[in-house]
Amino acid sequence: MLVAYEGKAQLVPGLVSSLLSQLERSTPVAHAAAWALGWLARGEPGGVTRGTAVWRPHEDEIAPLLRLCSDDNTEERTLRFSMWVLSRSGDIRAVAPLTARLHDTAGSVRLEALIGLAKLKGLDEIRTRLLRSDPQESITVEHVQRAAKELERPEAEIRAIYEELAPDFKLRLSWKSQDKTTD
Numbered sequence: 001m002l003v004a005y006e007g008k009a010q011l012v013p014g015l016v017s018s019l020l021s022q023l024e025r026s027t028p029v030a031h032a033a034a035w036a037l038g039w040l041a042r043g044e045p046g047g048v049t050r051g052t053a054v055w056r057p058h059e060d061e062i063a064p065l066l067r068l069c070s071d072d073n074t075e076e077r078t079l080r081f082s083m084w085v086l087s088r089s090g091d092i093r094a095v096a097p098l099t100a101r102l103h104d105t106a107g108s109v110r111l112e113a114l115i116g117l118a119k120l121k122g123l124d125e126i127r128t129r130l131l132r133s134d135p136q137e138s139i140t141v142e143h144v145q146r147a148a149k150e151l152e153r154p155e156a157e158i159r160a161i162y163e164e165l166a167p168d169f170k171l172r173l174s175w176k177s178q179d180k181t182t183d
Contacts, residue, residue, distance in 0.1 A: 080108060
């Protein structure tokens with residue numbers, strides 16, 4: 001673990017296939033395998049990137065990760081690391097399971113899905129930063145004001161960006177409707 005954290009991990013033949021096969025084992029084993037794959041992809045849930053990736057999943061390596069993300073019984077931490085790797089894969093097949101997870105019961109999973117979708121869609125830094133809150137929480141005028149200050153942008157611009165993002169990311173905008181999720 002320390003080797004991966006320090007950015008010194010190296011791919012050896014058979015490592016990825018072995019880790020992928022472990023995703024279908026017991027919860028602790030699957031979690032450890034998903035964690036290791038996340039570190040090989042150089043990052044951790046929440047969009048934190050650590051160094052340069054030594055691995056990105058190939059098309060034939062995506063299936064086990066898609067299965068985990070689509071399975072409602074997947075343990076939360078295993079799910080979050082799997083989602084992290086999927087979102088960095090660039091594979092369009094990850095959009096559907098990540099979008100479905102915007103309605104997960106766990107806030108950390110919803111947030112990881114939101115960040116993952118932003119990454120898959122290639123959003124710029126400002127839009128990605130604006131998507132760093134639970135998608136089930138309403139975006140308020142206070143959110144807009146705080147973001148405008150942090151990003152040193154006019155409030156009208158931040159509000160317009162949220163309105164642009166709302167349909168794709170199922171954001172609830174308090175100034176649009178108190179009770180309705182934007183479709």
